[in-house]
Amino acid sequence: MTSVILIVGAAVLLGVYLSWRAGRLDRLHARVEAARAALEAALLRRISVALELASSGLLDPATSLLLAGAAHDARTADETRELRESDLTRALRAAFGQPEFRASLRGRPGADELLAEVEASAHQVFLARKFYNDAVAATLSARRRWLVRLLRLAGGAARPGFFEIDDSLVAAGADEQGTDMPHLTG
Amino acid sequence: MRVGIVCPYTWDVPGGVQEHIRDLAETLIDLGHEVSVISPADDDNPLPGYVVPAGRAVPVPYNGSVGRLAFGFLSASRVRRWIRDGQFDVLHVHEPVVPSLGLLACWVATGPIVATVHTANPRSRWMHAARPALQSALEKISARIAVSEAARTTLVEHLGGDAVLIPNGVSVRRFEKADSLPGWPGSGGALGFLGRMDESRKGLAVLLAAFGMLGAERPGLRLLVAGPGDAADIAARVPAPLRGRVILLGQVSEEDKVRVYHSVDVFCAPNTGGESFGIVLAEAMAAGAPIVASDLDAFRMVLRGGQAGELFAIGDAGALARAAGRLLDDPDRRAALSAAAAVAVRAYDWPVIARDVVAVYETVRLGGGRVGVVAGWPG
Numbered sequence: 001m002t003s004v005i006l007i008v009g010a011a012v013l014l015g016v017y018l019s020w021r022a023g024r025l026d027r028l029h030a031r032v033e034a035a036r037a038a039l040e041a042a043l044l045r046r047i048s049v050a051l052e053l054a055s056s057g058l059l060d061p062a063t064s065l066l067l068a069g070a071a072h073d074a075r076t077a078d079e080t081r082e083l084r085e086s087d088l089t090r091a092l093r094a095a096f097g098q099p100e101f102r103a104s105l106r107g108r109p110g111a112d113e114l115l116a117e118v119e120a121s122a123h124q125v126f127l128a129r130k131f132y133n134d135a136v137a138a139t140l141s142a143r144r145r146w147l148v149r150l151l152r153l154a155g156g157a158a159r160p161g162f163f164e165i166d167d168s169l170v171a172a173g174a175d176e177q178g179t180d181m182p183h184l185t186g
Numbered sequence: 187m188r189v190g191i192v193c194p195y196t197w198d199v200p201g202g203v204q205e206h207i208r209d210l211a212e213t214l215i216d217l218g219h220e221v222s223v224i225s226p227a228d229d230d231n232p233l234p235g236y237v238v239p240a241g242r243a244v245p246v247p248y249n250g251s252v253g254r255l256a257f258g259f260l261s262a263s264r265v266r267r268w269i270r271d272g273q274f275d276v277l278h279v280h281e282p283v284v285p286s287l288g289l290l291a292c293w294v295a296t297g298p299i300v301a302t303v304h305t306a307n308p309r310s311r312w313m314h315a316a317r318p319a320l321q322s323a324l325e326k327i328s329a330r331i332a333v334s335e336a337a338r339t340t341l342v343e344h345l346g347g348d349a350v351l352i353p354n355g356v357s358v359r360r361f362e363k364a365d366s367l368p369g370w371p372g373s374g375g376a377l378g379f380l381g382r383m384d385e386s387r388k389g390l391a392v393l394l395a396a397f398g399m400l401g402a403e404r405p406g407l408r409l410l411v412a413g414p415g416d417a418a419d420i421a422a423r424v425p426a427p428l429r430g431r432v433i434l435l436g437q438v439s440e441e442d443k444v445r446v447y448h449s450v451d452v453f454c455a456p457n458t459g460g461e462s463f464g465i466v467l468a469e470a471m472a473a474g475a476p477i478v479a480s481d482l483d484a485f486r487m488v489l490r491g492g493q494a495g496e497l498f499a500i501g502d503a504g505a506l507a508r509a510a511g512r513l514l515d516d517p518d519r520r521a522a523l524s525a526a527a528a529v530a531v532r533a534y535d536w537p538v539i540a541r542d543v544v545a546v547y548e549t550v551r552l553g554g555g556r557v558g559v560v561a562g563w564p565g
Contacts, residue, residue: 060258061292062287064285091246098257
């Protein structure tokens, strides 16, 4: 009798444990999805602000053309998405890294607001990507557990992948402010 | 005539546009004109007397690869100063739709401006985003030159209007005669390639695949590759047994480049696209190399529909292997192609081409006025 109670008790405990694990996995997947949506929104915003800067008439035509090209490529990229988004970062870095870039725009109507918006959107990409990759790491580590794999607790949820791009607006090597905050130079 | 020429790319980095400008400038000087060229340049290398440095170009992603370009207000003010001080009769800008010095020169200059478009770029939609900035610069161009039909189409799409077609020149005398590199081409036969090894549209991958097929059945055949790029990366793509027979020279000097053309039995131009003229092809023709080239529009035109070189289906390694194999086995055909190429290339010899360019200069000068700079703008 005691052994029956023990077996039933163990089975109940196992069931509770498993459903907790499945629920946790479910929550992690939901977190990944939300973080992905935020990342997509941040990337789109950066593209549109870069295009706005390109068409603002504030910049010289060569820099305008560079930014417009990079933004367009990022918007239309499919499997090369990460590369093209990195290219947009580099194009922005090249534009903002020009000697006397800010000095050349000082006093031009709308320039300060637009530059601030570009910086803000680039910072948002940096943050959104960090949060997304964080969520992916947590999810992947939860999915790797043998019990999860054995009982297929992840169900049909797609395996999330990291989003790896160069999103620092400080050139590698020139970065003395730490990697946690992108800063535009210029 | 005083001619100011604007080069968009770093002077001492090898490239078709830079070579075009160098040969044009030197031919114009030979013809008695006064020429000044402004170009991005690295500080450490000496420049010819007619070149004025415009500062360093910055590596930046553009058009799917990383280009070294000069942009920004600082570059624009340097060009502006050069134009103001140069007192030119004609300003000749190269690649006005590339975000570099050429575009900036159009932006700050007034008066007779001639622009040459080199690159065929099928994409144009995104340029609309930069249109306000582009338009004010590009509208000032008085005469447009395209170096190929493909480049002309690009130009018409981007800028509207039309362009005169003046093909790229090749300095035939520079390539006609040279010794082969020691030990080349050798008795087992040799194929050649020249161009950036790591730029996919230059098509080295297609040639390596073709060499894989040919090399397996021809034990003495070798492949000579010259051009910048990561040699280890390329070697890894060659099947191990053939690796010793693919010789990667890396970037070569101007003299060695000429010798490369004279060191092979069959010169291959396996480009997969994006080539608006193919200066490499014209050089190989001037050197009298038997040629197998991709059936690109521009290549077909330069090779007179296949009379001056064999054409094969773009990107088809099997077709390249078959065409190159046939030529390797047929010395008479090789000699015939070599002779036909040497004749066909004369139409592109620089003294011939430069006369057409001068005719354009003279035409825009008829409108009166000299080259000046826009007033008021910073710098």
